[in-house]
Amino acid sequence: MQITNVKHIFALLCAINVLNYIDRGIVPGAPIQFQWFIHHTLDIAADRVSIYIGLLVSVFIASYSVFICVFGYLSIRRRPFRLAAFGLILLTLSIALCGLARPMKNYYLLLVxxxxSGVGESSFQAVTPSFIDQHAPPHKRTLWLGLFGCAISAGTALGYSYGSLTAQTIGWDWGFYLTAIAMAPLAYLCYTGIPARFDLPMIQETTQPHQDVIADDMRRGSSLTISFLPELWSVMQSPLFLTATFGWAAYSFTLAGLASFGPAILIGSNTLDEKYASTAFGVIVVLAGLVGSPLGGFAVDFQCKAQESDADHRLYVVTRQMFVLVSGGIACVFGSAVMMDVPAAFLAFLFVGLVLLFMTQSAFTVCVLLSVTRSRQGFALGLSTFLLHLLGDVPSPILLGYLKDQWAPDCGTVVDEVLDSEMLNPMCSVTGKGGLQRLLFFAYGWLTMTAFFWGLAFLLGRRKLLRPQKRSMFDTAIPMMGSV
Incomplete structure (x- = not known):
């Protein structure tokens, strides 16, 4: 079955993305059950398990980061959806493998x-944003990227609730099994259902609007035999690429920490009850994402109205939006940390802060896309993702897990001998609350580096807007070091 309508392909991509993030949310959505699993299978002290929870998240992000760069490079001259389908098949099998870890009582099987899973998902994420940016209606291009970002928020929130629900009922292993079953037919559609005209290697795009880009790439030495290092050097010469990516890495450090330990912090600090902490946190995330991601995309498109083809104007708009909104988001999330004793105020500040932060997602993607030539966009997104995870998502869960064990050692899982079930150490809310609040301040503080780097990106974008030579959306030449 061939999917000939680009809107239907977009719907398929969003559905796959939702499942990807449901898979990611299973572990942090059931912190007590996974803490007990680690304590029982590795025979380690209950106050030392958080670092192993963080390791589960970090190993996923590490493999994802390396291979999204690889798949982004391969997409220059290989069919991107074939690459994505291969990865999704691997993802389906690896999710099922995660489920097998519980009956086999093997932490290392879960780790593998x-x-x-990180390798499998990376192939999909490497090629999708560039496809959307190329094939979405011009006046809705950034809105579509924002809607794709909604799938991330929806999947994350559903993953928290889904992970918590399955862990407390049928077992978290079935949470993984059911996700794998749902993913299998979508992977098959990605392999067989995408028409060849939508599945061209980046450098072989031959539609009429992009002919000048192909010619420009060829003049710059691009070819089907191009090597990795020249491509890497070409992308790394863009100061806009570097400032945007380093800022996003700091952003990802904070959000990865919240994703890994947000429910555990809410439960341990007695801000919310264990029964609904993961669900409430997930609802806040999904609502913020559903509002922020498309609103951010709409805001970019609205500000670029009648100037959709002016790449420099669009770049100025997105860098300004990134800097202004992350500054407002920082103020709000710090307010949530101050108000931990007032659940309603905490959730309100967190919601507004996340809305502002999510409004920067599609703007950041556009910034990276406009920092390179069209044929290198997939590679640039992959390289950007590699760097942001290397500097953000990978160290964050491990470092925050270590700090949680050090600052709140009484917040591990114990067994209720009466009910014979896992529960949070009752002393956590008494002796560990201050440490958990300090952990939250530490994670939020990392966002100040995002504001710094995106402030630099805004200055670069403004400088490019004021220069006499203008670029069109189909002539996105790389701005070299010293040229902006």
Whole structure:
């Protein structure tokens, strides 16, 4: 079955993205059950398990980061959806492998499953944003990227609730099994259902609007035999690429920490009850994403109205939006940390802060896309993702897990001998609350580096807007070091 309508392909991509993030949310959505699993299978002290929870997240992100760069490079001259389908098949198998870890009582099997899941998902994420930016209606291009970002928020929130629900009922292993079953037919559609005209290697795009880009790439030495290092050097010469990516890495450090330990912090600090903490946190995330991601895309498109083809104007708009909104988001999330004793105020500040932060997602993607030639966009997104995870998502869960064990050692999982079930150490809310609040301040503080780097990106974007030579959307030449 061939999917000939680009809107239907977009719907397929969003559905796959939702499942990807449901898979990611299973572990942090059931912190007590996974803490007990680690304590029982590795025979380690209950106050030392958080670092192993963080390792599950970090090994996924590490493999994802390396291979999204690889798949982004391969997409220059290979069919991108074939690459994505291969990865999604691997993802389906690795999710099932994660489920097998519970009946086999093997933490390392779960660790390997998370590592392979990162490899599988990376192929999909490497090629999708560039496809959307190329094939979406011109006046809705950034809005579509924002809607794709909604799938991330929806999947993350559903993953928290889904992970918590399955862990407390049928077992978290079935949470993984059911996700794998749902992913299998979508992977098959990605392999067989995408028409060849939508599945061209980046450098072989031959539609009429992009002919000048192909010619420009060829003049710059691009070819089907191009090597990795010249491509890497070409992308790394863009100061806009570097400032945007380093800022996003700091952003990802904070959000990865919240994704890994947000529910655990809410439960341990007695801000919310264990029964609904993961669900409430997930609802806040999904609502913020559903509002922020498309609103951010709409805001960019609205500000670029009648100037959709002016790349420099669009770049100025997105860098300004990134800097202004992240500054407002920082103020709000710090307010949530101050108001931990007032659940309603905490959630309100967190919601507004996340809305502002999510409004920067599609703007950041556009910034990276406009920092390179069209044929290198997939590679640039992959390289950007590699760097942001290397500097953000990978160290964050491990470092925050270590700090949580040090600052709140009484917040591990114990067994209720009466009910014979896992529960949070009752002393956590008494002796560990201050440490958990300090952990939250530490994670939020990392966002100040995002504001710094995106402030530099805004200055670069403004400088490019004021220069006499203008670029069109189909002539996105790389701005070299010293040229902006």
């Amino acid at each position: 499953g998370r590592l392979l």
